[in-house]
Structure formats: structure tokens, C-alpha cells
Amino acid sequence: MAPNNPAPPDSTRRSERSRRAIYDAAIALVVEVGYPKTTIEGIAARAGVGKQTIYRWWGSKADVLLEAFLDLSEQAARTAAQEHESHEGREGRAGHESQGIPDTGDLAADLKLVLRATVDELRDPGFEAPSRALAADGVVNEELGRRFVAQLLEPQLQLYVDRLRSAQETGQVRPDIDPRIALELFVSPLAQRWLQYTGPITYEYTDTLVDYALNGLAPR
Amino acid sequence: MAPNNPAPPDSTRRSERSRRAIYDAAIALVVEVGYPKTTIEGIAARAGVGKQTIYRWWGSKADVLLEAFLDLSEQAARTAAQEHESHEGREGRAGHESQGIPDTGDLAADLKLVLRATVDELRDPGFEAPSRALAADGVVNEELGRRFVAQLLEPQLQLYVDRLRSAQETGQVRPDIDPRIALELFVSPLAQRWLQYTGPITYEYTDTLVDYALNGLAPR
Amino acid sequence: MAPNNPAPPDSTRRSERSRRAIYDAAIALVVEVGYPKTTIEGIAARAGVGKQTIYRWWGSKADVLLEAFLDLSEQAARTAAQEHESHEGREGRAGHESQGIPDTGDLAADLKLVLRATVDELRDPGFEAPSRALAADGVVNEELGRRFVAQLLEPQLQLYVDRLRSAQETGQVRPDIDPRIALELFVSPLAQRWLQYTGPITYEYTDTLVDYALNGLAPR
Amino acid sequence: MAPNNPAPPDSTRRSERSRRAIYDAAIALVVEVGYPKTTIEGIAARAGVGKQTIYRWWGSKADVLLEAFLDLSEQAARTAAQEHESHEGREGRAGHESQGIPDTGDLAADLKLVLRATVDELRDPGFEAPSRALAADGVVNEELGRRFVAQLLEPQLQLYVDRLRSAQETGQVRPDIDPRIALELFVSPLAQRWLQYTGPITYEYTDTLVDYALNGLAPR
DNA sequence: CTCTAACCGAGACGGTACGTCAGGTCTTGAA
DNA sequence: TTCAAGACCTGACGTACCGTCTCGGTTAGAG
Numbered sequence: 001m002a003p004n005n006p007a008p009p010d011s012t013r014r015s016e017r018s019r020r021a022i023y024d025a026a027i028a029l030v031v032e033v034g035y036p037k038t039t040i041e042g043i044a045a046r047a048g049v050g051k052q053t054i055y056r057w058w059g060s061k062a063d064v065l066l067e068a069f070l071d072l073s074e075q076a077a078r079t080a081a082q083e084h085e086s087h088e089g090r091e092g093r094a095g096h097e098s099q100g101i102p103d104t105g106d107l108a109a110d111l112k113l114v115l116r117a118t119v120d121e122l123r124d125p126g127f128e129a130p131s132r133a134l135a136a137d138g139v140v141n142e143e144l145g146r147r148f149v150a151q152l153l154e155p156q157l158q159l160y161v162d163r164l165r166s167a168q169e170t171g172q173v174r175p176d177i178d179p180r181i182a183l184e185l186f187v188s189p190l191a192q193r194w195l196q197y198t199g200p201i202t203y204e205y206t207d208t209l210v211d212y213a214l215n216g217l218a219p220r
Numbered sequence: 221m222a223p224n225n226p227a228p229p230d231s232t233r234r235s236e237r238s239r240r241a242i243y244d245a246a247i248a249l250v251v252e253v254g255y256p257k258t259t260i261e262g263i264a265a266r267a268g269v270g271k272q273t274i275y276r277w278w279g280s281k282a283d284v285l286l287e288a289f290l291d292l293s294e295q296a297a298r299t300a301a302q303e304h305e306s307h308e309g310r311e312g313r314a315g316h317e318s319q320g321i322p323d324t325g326d327l328a329a330d331l332k333l334v335l336r337a338t339v340d341e342l343r344d345p346g347f348e349a350p351s352r353a354l355a356a357d358g359v360v361n362e363e364l365g366r367r368f369v370a371q372l373l374e375p376q377l378q379l380y381v382d383r384l385r386s387a388q389e390t391g392q393v394r395p396d397i398d399p400r401i402a403l404e405l406f407v408s409p410l411a412q413r414w415l416q417y418t419g420p421i422t423y424e425y426t427d428t429l430v431d432y433a434l435n436g437l438a439p440r
Numbered sequence: 441m442a443p444n445n446p447a448p449p450d451s452t453r454r455s456e457r458s459r460r461a462i463y464d465a466a467i468a469l470v471v472e473v474g475y476p477k478t479t480i481e482g483i484a485a486r487a488g489v490g491k492q493t494i495y496r497w498w499g500s501k502a503d504v505l506l507e508a509f510l511d512l513s514e515q516a517a518r519t520a521a522q523e524h525e526s527h528e529g530r531e532g533r534a535g536h537e538s539q540g541i542p543d544t545g546d547l548a549a550d551l552k553l554v555l556r557a558t559v560d561e562l563r564d565p566g567f568e569a570p571s572r573a574l575a576a577d578g579v580v581n582e583e584l585g586r587r588f589v590a591q592l593l594e595p596q597l598q599l600y601v602d603r604l605r606s607a608q609e610t611g612q613v614r615p616d617i618d619p620r621i622a623l624e625l626f627v628s629p630l631a632q633r634w635l636q637y638t639g640p641i642t643y644e645y646t647d648t649l650v651d652y653a654l655n656g657l658a659p660r
Numbered sequence: 661m662a663p664n665n666p667a668p669p670d671s672t673r674r675s676e677r678s679r680r681a682i683y684d685a686a687i688a689l690v691v692e693v694g695y696p697k698t699t700i701e702g703i704a705a706r707a708g709v710g711k712q713t714i715y716r717w718w719g720s721k722a723d724v725l726l727e728a729f730l731d732l733s734e735q736a737a738r739t740a741a742q743e744h745e746s747h748e749g750r751e752g753r754a755g756h757e758s759q760g761i762p763d764t765g766d767l768a769a770d771l772k773l774v775l776r777a778t779v780d781e782l783r784d785p786g787f788e789a790p791s792r793a794l795a796a797d798g799v800v801n802e803e804l805g806r807r808f809v810a811q812l813l814e815p816q817l818q819l820y821v822d823r824l825r826s827a828q829e830t831g832q833v834r835p836d837i838d839p840r841i842a843l844e845l846f847v848s849p850l851a852q853r854w855l856q857y858t859g860p861i862t863y864e865y866t867d868t869l870v871d872y873a874l875n876g877l878a879p880r
Numbered sequence: 881c882t883c884t885a886a887c888c889g890a891g892a893c894g895g896t897a898c899g900t901c902a903g904g905t906c907t908t909g910a911a
Numbered sequence: 912t913t914c915a916a917g918a919c920c921t922g923a924c925g926t927a928c929c930g931t932c933t934c935g936g937t938t939a940g941a942g
Contacts, residue, residue: 050916145417149416197369209405230891273894450887452939453887453939578856611879621849621872637809660880885940887936896929
């Protein structure tokens with residue numbers, strides 16, 4: 001279809017070593033100097049890699065960072081999973097939503113727990129810097145934004161959908177509610193405060209969001 | 221305190237002509253070529269202005285655009301106000317939130333109306349391009365983000381606070397609710413969908429948000 | 441004739457204070473930072489004068505410096521003349537050529553004396569910096585070069601012409617010699633060494649030049 | 661010793677193409693618009709080269725022009741040499757001093773011939789413009805001046821030294837004369853007239869210089 | 881002894897060029 | 912063929928001065 005213009009490189013010969021070094025350099029630079037001052041040349045230099053090696057495999061700074069961050073998330077998830085395993089038996093101590101949202105039967109409590117964990121994550125500079133960078137670029141670059149959402153955000157949101165559906169089955173949420181929209185009532189406010197600095201991010205705040213969303217603003 | 225190094229220029233001698241031209245050029249370029257490809261040189265050239273005239277009065281591309289957009293908003297508000305005046309007698313047909321949120325007594329209807337107007341605005345390229353650009357830069361540049369919020373976003377949100385308080389007085393909203401948080405239940409989801417392309421933006425969607433937020437997710 | 445384009449300013453209202461300050465600033469800057477780094481803005485700032493005051497009365501940096509240097513030379517000449525007067529009675533101890541070249545009857549001795557004084561002058565940074573600057577600009581700017589020569593150099597050279605003519609009358613120089621050309625035999629070599637760094641500038645050197653020039657290179 | 665900060669570029673990878681284009685552009689611009697209006701940007705643009713490519717290999721406009729002019733001189737010398745070769749058998753018709761000064765046994769005639777050729781050269785705009793530019797900058801920039809002399813001027817002067825020494829052997833010049841100084845008697849006057857516009861440059865003038873210098877000003 | 885036209889300081893303005901940085905492409909030599 | 916290295920062309924950066932143009936204020940000579 002497309003005239004395969006750029007003659008795609010042979011990925012079997014790809015240097016795993018370089019890929020890792022590039023990921024690490026990209027994340028480190030974003031954390032240390034910020035996204036705008038992170039440059040492809042800087043990443044290449046820090047990774048001990050030729051610029052061409054980056055241009056060969058990625059299309060832009062954002063591409064590099066998106067993959068690097070995905071990789072980082074996977075690592076973190078893997079680590080968390082192992083830890084989870086070693087603590088098996090204990091219930092509920094969810095550390096990271098990628099493990100799924102706990103289902104103790106008490107929807108409000110489960111949501112508050114998970115949102116508190118998210119609050120923690122949003123404050124961890126190691127995660128915050130790259131994800132904020134990607135989110136920012138995604139705001140102005142629709143294609144990147146959609147990939148960011150599809151690969152990072154939506155999988156997280158899907159866990160809320162699952163938990164809400166489960167709550168619908170137990171009657172804690174009205175059956176006519178669309179869970180994909182419902183989750184936004186407590187997730188989006190947190191997201192906006194984080195993205196736009198529209199307010200402080202605290203446990204009390206997220207707890208409140210859950211209460212308001214579940215019970216509504218109108219008198220009962 | 222600070223040694224106010226660069227000796228601030230004399231604003232009384234400032235050229236109004238240049239300021240206007242720079243505002244116009246900045247907005248036009250962001251709309252036409254996008255924020256990242258909008259350069260200070262480009263703005264200066266398009267405005268028929270020396271680069272130094274921009275650097276003399278603003279600290280960055282974002283500063284220029286923020287002021288330009290503020291100016292644009294004021295113009296729009298002024299225009300809308302005049303139009304409103306000329307249509308006096310008709311009630312309620314608010315076109316722009318800066319006029320305040322209508323208060324017909326029916327909170328849900330009023331909110332839906334305003335949110336629909338916001339949906340329209342978010343789709344107007346003349347407004348979308350610059351505000352998206354500023355929002356994006358604000359995500360990664362906290363100082364800018366806070367100014368964006370303080371000068372553009374928060375005044376809008378305050379209107380919701382007012383309307384919600386009015387609703388509390390008429391008993392349509394529970395008195396223990398914090399309006400500043402409550403408004404996020406329907407505003408933030410819309411904001412996030414717009415910022416991050418996490419879902420379509422439609423009247424049905426915003427209507428649904430209002431219903432969910434007012435009535436809550438839990439069965440009554 | 442000409443449409444009196446720029447409407448020449450009224451020189452009777454001219455500020456002597458500013459003129460002096462500009463001269464001083466120009467000379468000082470050329471000495472301190474060099475001609476290329478001397479700017480009109482810098483002169484204006486250092487002189488505590490508006491830029492327009494410079495542009496009103498001079499056409500270029502070189503114009504300013506040329507006048508400043510002429511002024512400086514006149515001052516120096518006046519100072520030297522006073523000093524000369526106070527030492528009256530003593531013969532021959534010419535300090536500065538502008539007083540005329542001494543005429544003791546011994547042409548070689550007189551020339552050597554004057555050239556040694558020139559050597560001293562060429563090494564005085566206060567004179568060297570500005571005159572070198574003007575000479576340099578004159579090399580590449582014919583109009584300036586010709587003014588530099590006419591106003592500064594040629595009057596000096598004329599003194600040599602006079603002395604050589606006197607020597608022709610006493611038979612120390614052949615009558616068919618053109619003094620204006622002859623003087624170049626000892627003046628130009630010194631000038632070139634100074635302008636182009638083609639060799640060291642010493643008393644021995646200038647003495648030698650006089651000997652060679654008077655006696656010729658060929659065996660007698 | 662010095663911390664050789666800027667990490668000198670790898671000259672083996674240097675683009676010969678760019679170098680040539682830069683030389684040509686620099687010379688052409690100096691001839692066409694003059695040295696002061698010749699800018700690095702202009703050279704880069706005319707040469708179809710990035711500015712950085714100039715800054716990578718040269719430190720200043722003068723550096724570029726000096727090398728360009730040296731290259732031009734070498735080319736010219738090479739061309740002249742070839743021409744000379746093809747005219748072998750004919751004696752004495754020296755076109756360019758770099759071929760050496762002719763030695764017909766008649767010193768005065770040989771010097772006059774060569775100086776007349778120099779007069780021609782000083783009037784060839786292709787040579788005059790760049791060499792005047794370099795000379796001018798060298799007046800005010802000692803480091804450049806010394807390089808100009810060492811690389812361009814002194815080699816020419818050395819030819820006079822050689823010819824004068826030969827004349828000393830044949831008894832046409834007194835043995836106690838220092839040829840390096842002697843040559844200045846006829847070369848420097850011409851140089852000064854050229855540099856400073858102190859007088860017309862003609863064959864008659866240079867012929868006269870030779871006569872005066874060889875025979876001296878004093879009666880024989 | 882005003883009045884008023886200029887010169888004055890200051891410095892904003894539209895520009896040009898500076899020297900630097902990074903983007904993305906292309907070439908070279910070693911592995 | 913990939914890779915590290917880095918030269919190359921491009922284009923924007925933020926700065927320095929250019930020469931022109933107001934803007935009050937001051938200042939002197941014509942009334």
C-alpha cells in the first residue's frame with residue numbers, strides 16, 4: 001500500500017543494549033532536566049549511542065519517551081507482582097492498580113484505597129516527570145495523545161470499569177449506569193488537578209470525590 | 221530583593237500597535253501551524269515587528285500566547301456582552317459562561333445548558349488551538365499552568381461555585397457539599413476528554429455527566 | 441540645489457558639554473575595548489548622551505572618532521606648544537613634529553631626531569589606539585581614509601617636505617629630487633612596520649632608514 | 661596545557677566541497693559588497709552551507725578570508741607557474757613575483773619591472789578587495805596582522821631580499837646594507853600609498869622610488 | 881521676561897547579524 | 912548491516928547594535 005518508503009530496518013539485528021541505554025537515558029533526562037530540555041542529542045550522548053540509532057527506530061522524542069515509559073511501567077508492574085506474590089495470603093494491600101482493583105465488597109472503600117495509591121504515584125517524581133511530559137505532548141499532538149491513552153491510560157481505566165460492573169452485580173451501583181462514564185466522576189477530577197494544578201491533591205480530596213460520586217450532590 | 225537586573229522597560233512608551241499585531245499574529249500562527257511550530261521569529265515576522273520587541277515585553281512564547289488569549293477572551297466577552305444587551309428581554313439564553321450561569325431554578329437544566337455551550341466552544345478552532353496550546357505547556361511548566369488556571373480557568377469555575385451555592389439555598393444540592401469540589405464532577409470529565417482524547421465530546425455525554433453527578437451512582 | 445534633505449541642525453544651539461563628553465567617551469572606549477567593540481550605543485551611554493545626539497552631528501562611528509582624535513591632537517599640540525614656550529632659549533629640543541622639524545643644518549641628525557619622536561608617539565597607547573583604529577577603517581573606507589590623510593597625516597608630511605626643501609637649498613639634497621616622494625623613503629617604512637607589524641620599531645631602525653635613504657643603496 | 665575545551669572537529673571527515681564553496685563565496689562577497697558588509701551569514705548563504713560549518717572550522721570572518729585568499733594566491737601562483745613553463749625559453753617576462761624576481765644583472769631595471777607588476781596587481785579588484793580587507797583588519801587585530809604578514813607578505817618580501825643579496829655579490833649594492841631593511845625603501849612607500857591613499861600609484865612613481873633608493877637623496 | 885522652537889536625555893521601535901543549539905540526514909570505519 | 916561518531920544543512924534561539932522615531936524636559940534667542 002504505502003511504498004514502504006524508508007525501508008524498515010532489520011529488527012533482528014537490533015542492539016538490545018542500545019535500546020535499554022536509550023530508555024534509561026530518556027527517563028533520566030526527563031526527570032533531571034525536564035521534558036523540554038530533553039533532546040535527542042542529549043539522549044544519544046547520555047546513552048553512548050549514535051543519533052542515527054535513535055532515528056532508525058523511533059520517529060520523535062515523544063516516541064522514545066512513550067516506549068521508555070511503557071517499559072518502565074512494565075518493569076514496575078513485574079516488580080510489584082513479585083512483591084505481591086511474596087506477600088500472598090494477606091488481602092487487600094494493593095500497591096498498584098495494574099494488579100487490579102481490590103474487591104472487598106465495599107465499593108467506596110476499594111475506590112478510596114486505589115485512588116490513594118494513585119495519589120502516591122502522582123507524587124513519585126520517577127513516574128510523574130515522564131508521564132506528565134507525555135501527557136503534555138499528547139495534549140497538543142493528537143496522535144501521540146491517543147497512543148498515550150490507549151497504551152497507558154485506558155488499561156488503567158478498564159480496571160475501574162470492571163470493578164464498577166462488579167458493583168452493579170452486587171447492587172451497589174445502579175444498573176443503568178455506564179461504568180466507562182461513571183469512573184470519570186472520580187478519576188477525571190484527580191487527573192485535572194494533577195494536569196492543570198487546579199487544586200491540591202490529597203487523600204481527603206479523593207475520598208470526598210468517591211463519596212460525592214457515589215451518593216450524588218442532590219439530597220436523597 | 222531580587223536585583224531586578226534587566227531594568228524593566230518603560231511601559232508608558234509602549235506601542236499599542238505592536239502589541240495588537242503580536243497578539244493577532246500569535247493566535248493566527250497557533251491556529252494555522254500549531255503551537256510547536258509557532259516560533260517567536262515567526263510571530264515577529266508575521267506581526268511586522270522586531271524580535272526584540274517581543275523579548276522586551278514577554279519572557280517566552282507561552283507568555284505571549286497567554287496574554288494574547290486573555291485579550292482574545294476579553295474581546296469575545298465584550299462582544300458577547302454587547303450582543304446580550306441588544307437581545308435584552310429574552311431570558312436565560314446564555315451564550316457564554318462569562319455572563320454567568322443561568323439560574324432558572326432547575327439546576328440540572330442550567331448546568332446542561334452551560335456545558336453544551338462549553339462543548340461548542342471546545343470545538344471552535346479559534347478558541348481550541350490557543351487554549352489547548354496553553355494547557356499543554358502548562359502541564360509541563362507549573363508556573364505557566366498556575367497562571368493559566370488563575371487567569372482563565374478559575375474565573376469560569378467560580379461561576380459554577382456560585383450556581384451551586386444558589387442551588388444549596390434552594391435545597392437542590394445538599395448543604396454539606398463543597399461546591400468547589402462538586403463542580404469537578406461534571407467539569408473535569410469534560411476537561412479530561414478534551415485534553416487527553418479519552419473519549420468523544422457530545423451533548424449526550426455532558427448531559428449524562430450532570431445526571432450522574434447530581435443523582436450519584438448508587439441506587440437511591 | 442540638494443533638497444536640503446535632513447534639515448541640518450542649528451549648530452549655534454549645540455551643546456559643547458555633550459560634544460566633549462562624546463569625544464572623551466569615544467577615545468576612552470577605543471583605548472579600553474578596542475575599535476571594533478566600540479559602538480555608538482556604548483559611546484552614548486558612556487557619555488551620558490542620547491544616541492540621537494550622536495547621529496545628529498556625525499555620520500558614523502569613524503566620523504566621531506576622527507573628530508575626537510583631531511581634537512585630542514590639537515589639545516596635545518597646544519599643551520606641547522606651551523611647554524615649548526616655557527623652555528624657550530634652549531635650542532633644538534623639538535618634542536613634537538607639529539612644532540616643525542628642527543633645522544640645525546645637519547639633515548640626517550634632524551630627521552633622526554624627529555623619527556625617534558615619532559617612534560615614541562607610535563608607542564603611546566593613548567595615541568596609538570585611536571590612530572590605529574582610524575587608519576584601519578581608512579584602509580577599507582576610501583572616503584574616511586582620504587580625510588584621515590588630509591587632516592592628520594598630510595600636515596605632518598608637509599613638515600618633511602619643508603625640511604627637505606631647506607636641505608635642497610643648502611645642497612644636502614639633490615635639487616632634482618621631489619621632496620614629497622623622497623620623504624616616503626624613511627616615513628613609509630616606519631608607517632608600514634607600525635600598520636602591519638612587519639618588523640620591530642626602534643631608534644636604530646629609523647636611524648638606519650635615514651642613512652640608507654640619504655646615501656642610497658648603491659656604492660658611492 | 662589549555663583545557664582544549666571545544667573538542668576540535670575531526671578534519672578527516674571535512675567536506676572539501678564546502679571548503680571550496682566557502683572560499684569562493686567569501687572572496688566574491690568581499691569583491692562585490694565590501695568587507696564590512698560581508699557577513700558570516702552571507703558567506704554561508706552564498707556558499708549553500710550551514711553557518712555552523714563555518715564556525716566549526718574558522719574562528720572569525722577574517723580567518724575565513726585569510727585562508728580563502730591564501731588559497732586564491734596559491735591557485736594563481738600555480739596557474740602562473742604553468743603559464744611560465746609553457747613560455748620557457750623567453751627570459752625575464754616575470755608576471756608575478758612569486759616566480760622570483762628576475763635577475764638580468766641590472767638591479768634597477770629588475771626592481772622597476774617587478775614593482776610595475778605589483779602596481780598592476782594592486783589595481784586588480786579581484787586581488788585588491790580581499791587583500792585590502794585583510795590588511796585593514798590586520799591593522800587593528802595584531803594576531804591577524806601577524807599571520808597576514810607571515811603567510812602573505814613576508815614570502816614576497818623575501819624575494820626582494822634574495823635579489824638584493826645577489827646585487828651585493830655583483831657589487832651593485834653596498835655590502836654593509838641590510839637587505840631586509842633596504843627593500844622597504846621602495847616597497848613600503850608603495851604599500852603606504854595603497855593602504856592609506858596618500859598618493860597616486862603609477863609606474864613613474866615606482867620607477868622614481870627605485871632611483872631614489874638606489875642613488876640616495878644626497879648629491880653624489 | 882516671557883514664549884517657543886531647538887536640542888537634549890532616554891529609550892522603544894523595525895531590523896540585521898551575531899554565535900549557539902538542536903533537528904534530522906548522511907557518511908565513515910570498526911565490529 | 913548495524914552501530915558510534917559526528918559533519919552537514921537547516922532553522923530558531925536570545926542578544927547586541929544599527930539607525931530612526933517619539934517622548935517629555937530644558938534651554939536659549941526672538942519677541
